[in-house]
Amino acid sequence: MSLFLIAALPFLGAVFPALLIRAGRNAAAASTGAVTLLALIGLVLHAPAVLRGETVSARLDWLPDLGLNANFHLDGLGLLFAGLILGIGLLIIAYARFYLSREDPMGQFYSYLLLFQGAMVGIVLSDNILLLLVFWELTSLSSFLLIGYWKHLPEGRQGARMALAVTGSGGLAMIGGMLILGHIVGSYDLSVILQNKDLIQASPLYAPALILILIGAFTKSAQFPFHFWLPHAMAAPTPVSAYLHSATMVKAGLFLMARMWPVLSGTELWFYLVATTGLVTMVLGAVIALFKDDLKALLAFSTVSHLGLITMLLGFGTKAAAVAAVFHIVNHATFKAALFMNAGIVDHAAHTRDIKQLGGLRHLMPLTFTLAGVAALSMAGIPPFNGFLSKEMMLEEATHAIWAGTPWLVPALAVFGALFSVAYSLRYIAHVFLGPRRHDYPTLPHDPGAGLWLPPAVLVVLVVLIGLFPNVIATPIVTAAANAVTGADVYFHPALWHGLTPALYMSVAAVLGGALLLGGHRAALGIWNNLPRPEAKAIFDAIVGAATGTSRRFSDRLHNGSLARYSAIFLVFTLAIAYYAFASGTLGPETRAPLPVTAMPVLGWICLVGSTLSVVAFHRNRLLALVLIGVTGLIVSMTFNYLSAPDLALTQISVEVVTIILLLLALNFMPQQTPRESSPGRRSRDVAISVVAGLGVGGLIYALMTRDFVLPSISEYHLANSYKGGGGNNVVNVILVDFRGFDTFGEIIVLGIAAIIIFAITEAVLGSRVRARLLNRKPWSPLAGDSHPLMMVVATRVMMPIALMVAAYIFFRGHNMPGGGFIAGLIAAIAVVMQYMASGFSWATDRQRLPYHGIIGTGVLVAAVTGMGAWFNGLPFLTSAFGYVHPPYLEKFELATAALFDLGVFLAVLGAVLLALQSLARYAWQPGIASEHPMDINPERDDATQTIEGH
């Protein structure tokens, strides 16, 4: 079976339990088991070749530019781990089927489990360290889901988050390390990296790479000081603890260290980092484990301790130690998974895992007791079980390790750790199963059905068989794996009897000491409870809590919602960057002489500055401010006119009129004064920023105006081609509708959108609770007695045709003289607006038959269709055509598609302005406001006087 398929099978298979759970829990479990079995069979088919020393590989380019490729390989180490993962996986799947209760969503459980399994298999088969990282992080994620599986339990949720944070951060560190490693070697392929030991260890980047990778491995394998997440991960259902947190996932870190052993080990740094961490973890875990009353906590810390043991062995950097490490990985997986399942059985049967509430179970659960006894004795390192073999090897290797020149330190601590290990192992037997039968179990325990005891029994059988016949069962695979780890042929021949070696004495000492220690457990517990101990979870929670709180405060304070402050930051930042850009360049000389100063511009300048300053001075009075803004706008228009830009002047003045009218309408709904909101300090700060910004912009414009184009401008072309190519003398209009008609097309759309947004907001507001407030609104000041005065009505009626005629005139002359669709649209709009003003919104609306939406739409469509017309001549969008016609009795005149385009502009502008106006006017509607008459006082009418009185 292809390695791709083996790695992919669990992922693909994860779908089955999720779906088949509807067909029952057996179907879900069976499908999960079948997938795992299939992958295992695929793996076993490769076993003969791998045991012969061959490496099976499968390669597929994924992202070759990055060096991230789907390259898999299977060597002895991979085979060992994959076998453990899939084999123990099968047992766990069977066990979980009977462990989980009816309420637990089993489909989910098996899906997560398969995802995890796939990730694990992926790690051990990867031949590419980036691919390995992918699977590495996947194990963190799937383990997050599995730990939090019982989502109603706070311990589960918190344990899941803690595990994700710790192992996830380790994974991130490892990303850094792997990238550095790949950088040193020039390849991310393991098979290449493993060939380059000298290159890597000589590199100045070796230390950072090693440290980062080790952080990843240590967090995953729960090494001190990252060990604290593992006990909290025990909130997961027991099958998960047995599978992830003892047999497989936590060994991923060990796997990685073993995988990288040929290139990373052998240096002082490696020894001191890895061996020391392992030693400390081993001792610490063993000590804590003895004082835990929760069965799973005891096993969790014992796992920490054993992981430390293996880490230490890898850290020694010798081949023999590496072999011992590999062997202990196998042994630990067998007895520890069995013990976890055993703890689950006890929990299931007695409804408690608290050792204090247990004892004497041997009478009630003989079978469970037997299994637990064998596994725990193996864990303690008692012959003839497999734990004894590897522990002997560990002690043997410890005697060879010299830590900082002191040869006794490592062996002494190893014995110390082993002693505690014996003590807690025996405690598991003695305090749970031995002793008198009690009468206060939460429920009366009994041996479970075969579904629960058979899976651990299989492992226990292995524990015994490996212990008795290590060379038959374990040697081939351990040798193959150790060969892969060390990159050389190793000699592995374990035996129960080595002769009277130092290791044997140490072992005996540990067993005796451990037994004694257990005897004095009560006294030791007293001492332990009086020792100051940092509570890892409290520290972790405090750190995360502080980080969350700090982030929240920082983020909320930074984004406090004050637009004034946001704008201030914007201005200061922009000014700083712009000043830097200016100051770091060189400014060329002025190339244009300023015009002479005459009275007219000076007057205009004074008015402009005066009106602007007045706005600042009187901005609290909204109406006055608006009037002053109008003054500013007028002067700007006049300035355009003075500077020979009549088109701009016309546009500006019509825009001014329309916007001021719209703003006046809006002012209706606002208080007449703006509130005082900012402190004097704040105001002076704002003044300073504004002044600097104003001076900056002014300075920039002055600098630009006193200089010619450095290079000739494109406007020469526009002037030259306006009539010839665009058919118009007014180059401004030709630019608008022809040269840059596409810009205009966009801008009329902007205008149209703005209008329909105003409409949409109006709809939203009038559809909400605000409507009631508007209806009951009292005006700020008394209304005029005569809101629709006769004189104004008459005048606007007269003005209407004139204004429309002016609009038409402006429109048609636009192409050759100042004018055009935009200005014409505004003027036509003003003509209609006047009617609204004179006779009121309701009266005018009743007489208005064309929907403004339609006018806007028509405008845009006319412009677009005009543009598309060119397509039929095989020309690009908006290509204009023009010709001259000579009708009889009339002057010749020009027909240009540009005029049609301009018509679109006209309509869009007209519709937009009127829709905006109509929408704003709707806010003011109140019942009874509508008048059926165009003017309030009409001498012709009979009810004239009544109307006045009724007001």
Next chain:
Amino acid sequence: MSHWIIAPIVLPAVVAPFILMVIRYHRDLQRVFSVASVVALNLIALVLLTQTMDGTISVYELGNWPAPFGIVLVLDRLSAMMVLLTTLLALAVVLYAIGSGWDTRGRHFHALFQFQLMGILGAFLTGDAFNLFVFFEVLLIASYGLMIHGGGATRLRAGVQYVVYNLLGSTLFLFALGTLYSVTGTLNMADLAVRVAELPADDTALLRVGAVLLLLVFAIKAAVLPLHFWLPASYANAPMPVAALFAIMTKVGAYAILRMYTLVFGPDVAVTEGLIGDWLLPAALLTLAAGSIGILGARELGRLVAFSAIASMGTLLIAISLFTPQAAAAALYYTIHSTLTAALLFLVADLVLERRGGRLTPTPPMPQSGLIAALFFAGAIAMAGMPPLSGFVGKLLVMDAARANSQVWTIWAVILTTSLITIVGMARAGSILFWKSHDRSVLPPEAMTDEDDGTPVAPDLAPEPVPGLAFVPVFALLVALVVLTVLAGPVMRYTEATAAQLFAPADYIETVLKRPGS
């Protein structure tokens, strides 16, 4: 004459007024035409993409005026890619808006949506700096309309901030264009490139001001710290499907930076030396940091996703600010990833908001909680840059590209640390949203379930069943992320070719200005 290039602009520009004029009272017809338009846009985008596959650059001269005197649209690999990305996103969003019923909660959703698309697509296709300004205006005003779609006091208030801040940006855009035009006398981007290169070395100050002001404009759009302030509140308060569409809007800023600062003010241009990379990289790092801190500190789901969008812009801009072809290729890959992921998360956020509100405090379980949890999990993984989704690949690519930079350690440290903060923040949010709801002990008393029939009692949050159509686009986005991951190799080949095209602008300039090839 091929008119394909302008089709992505003209089609929505015609469909929108048509909707406005003819079918503004017909909900179903609006939906039909809107979706049909987006589907057609996708097909057009595919055609455009195939046209650029061999490296061809096509120019479309509007009004038949030659560049630089008229406006041109230019189609190259980059614009084709961005157009396709936009239309794909638009399809998901419009389907979701219809499926969730969001499009009926205010007026003119579909018309504004089409106009918005027109603005975005136009910005990607134009080869004229002033025309870019026009399209910025179109997309800004349309986005404002979409942002406040449905109304409500909070949303309208956030909308004001959004539009005012962006109008500041528009003003700055005009200043920048005015400055550049007064110095160089042109607005066409290719022509600008030619003229900037010809500029005398003793007259650079004003051009530098123009160049940097322009960069600031784009930085506002791209939400670069400290110009990002418009984003959190507006995205968090916008209708979530609209926010999902906005995932592409920040990319418009990133696109414009990449376009202008490779074509016109490229890394080799002496006049603007030392202007861009010097502050853009630190700003991008700060953006990433502020985004991830915002994720961890968020009290509300919409805001959390908004900050995650900021964070991903930070990562993207780190890559852009390196200004090397390799980094640009990584940035483009990350652009696709970041757009799809942010959109996915916003849509998932909407699914949550519709059922239980967005506050990150425990509430009773919501309907379809498991499905939504799975989608959130996937989105969070992608956003945090965890395997197996494209975020991880994108992050690796960016980190790999940073290797040549002198700041490599800082960049790596920031990216990895912020990843951790994001993971912790996302895990926290997910745990509260989807796990804590099953824990009766932490729920507030009034949120407890009814004793009689076991149904959740939530007075203000009556769960509104959302029909299945809403889930289709969300899953489609997820599938797109998976495809992006699996096909990372081919996608990277395209983005690398794109980056190569960007960093060798001579071809672009010659094509636009019709100069004989060198």
